[in-house]
Amino acid sequence: MKIYDTLSREKKEFLPMEGRRVKLFVCGPTVYDYSHIGHARTYVFFDTMASYLRYKGYHVFYLQNITDIDDKIINRGRNEKRDPLDISLEFMLHYFNDMRSLRVDSVNIYAPATYFIDRIIDQIQRLYDLGYAYETDDGVYYDVSRFREYGKLSHQSLDMIRAGARVEVNENKRHPADFALWKKRKEGEPFWESPWGEGRPGWHIEDTAITEYYFGPQYDIHGGGSDLIFPHHECEIAQMEAVSGKKPMVNYWMHTGLLTIRQERMGKSMGNVINIREILKNVEPELLRYFLLSSHYRSPVDFSYERIDEIRQSWEKIVIAYRKILKKESKEGESFIDDIRKYRRMFEDAMDDDFNTPEAISAIQLFVNFINKNMDGMGMGDIEESIKFFNDIDSILKIIPSGRVAEERIIELILSIRKMARERKLYDISDYIREKLRENNINVEDMQEGQIWYRK
């Protein structure tokens, strides 16, 4: 298995530090608003990745932080005259809800920053003691000039960073690129006690404090959106490698390409943010996942409802084939086992190559074509093997919808009535039932074995 590493800029053979154990950390969101489809892009991918690693037999410890204290949260609290921590709690719960809707269920632990304040302070203290940090009137800052390799992840030198700086220089800082480890309390802000007085953590320190707590100073994979490469992940490296004296902090840096909307970056200022909860009113979660996974995770994805409509057909083809084969009855025997395994191998080969989901999906499409062509001649062994493959695909990509059990039973009941009508050639009744179901987005099809249905 190969994984592309942002730091070395190459695909590297994947070798966990300890046998089959994989320590995976992915930067979670800042919870000051509803999660949008850009978040969906990143977290759906890492969910698929973690699921695939588990499918391959790795024991994955998937850890994700939640930034529940920062400027944006405080600002919102100020505007709404609410406790900022109340706001972050609210949107953290919305985030969990959205993730559940998207069938993201592979994260072992979500770690909110405010739960780790003591760890954060402890790490800052050690940086301070080692001479990597200095105190000013408004906080404690990391001294980037002390860390020679600052910029190695984004492939920039400190001079370049200084030259390109667009921001006004904070007078308190020794170098423009120095960043806050601890921010001293301002009026009306949440705060915690620390050796430097009351205040709150800077943004970058929570991740290294949390990962050090769970994983230690070194671990396997660190992921996030590619907008986090600089400065966020750069700062994490500077913190962790300075504190521990060990490097590398992680062996594989993985970054997802960003999602654009009609070729424009999504953002508050563009007024084009689409929230997950909003899009899921119109688009099935599995279809959204299918769309997101049909581009490679490192490429940008361009979203529009037109695109969703365009791929809907190919997505349904997979779903329909699955439901057909579930219904298929057959005789003993197996004649296509080798073919079916061949498609599974194609799928795995694609995923093994830096999680090439578009190519993996292409293997699924070929598999579906094969099934559609040969289903009638398949024996029981073939069908079982096919269903197993579909189930495995769905446990990884999660692109095949399944309904609620109670609802399914009622639909089955209605369909049994339709079957009786058809047997008596009461086609006006059977067509009426089919039409009414379709109005409720349930499509019914007649095939030799009987009726199959699926959500449209």
Next chain:
RNA sequence: GGGUAGGUGGCAGAGUGGCGAUGCGCGAGACUGCAGAUCUCGUUUAUUGGGGUUCGAUUCCCCACCUACCCUCCA
């Protein structure tokens, strides 16, 4: 200005130093109570432009142009 990743058929989107996947769309046919699904066949010069390396490049190198992202909070 600096950094990073790219520019492939009507659309989306992979791969590869030597017949350019896959799906959608489009056209024709088969099957079918109807519908739907599915199958078969077809779909015009598709690899940004210019150099270079090579027997041969879409793939490697250089230049140009273009796009996205980062250099400020951001998945």
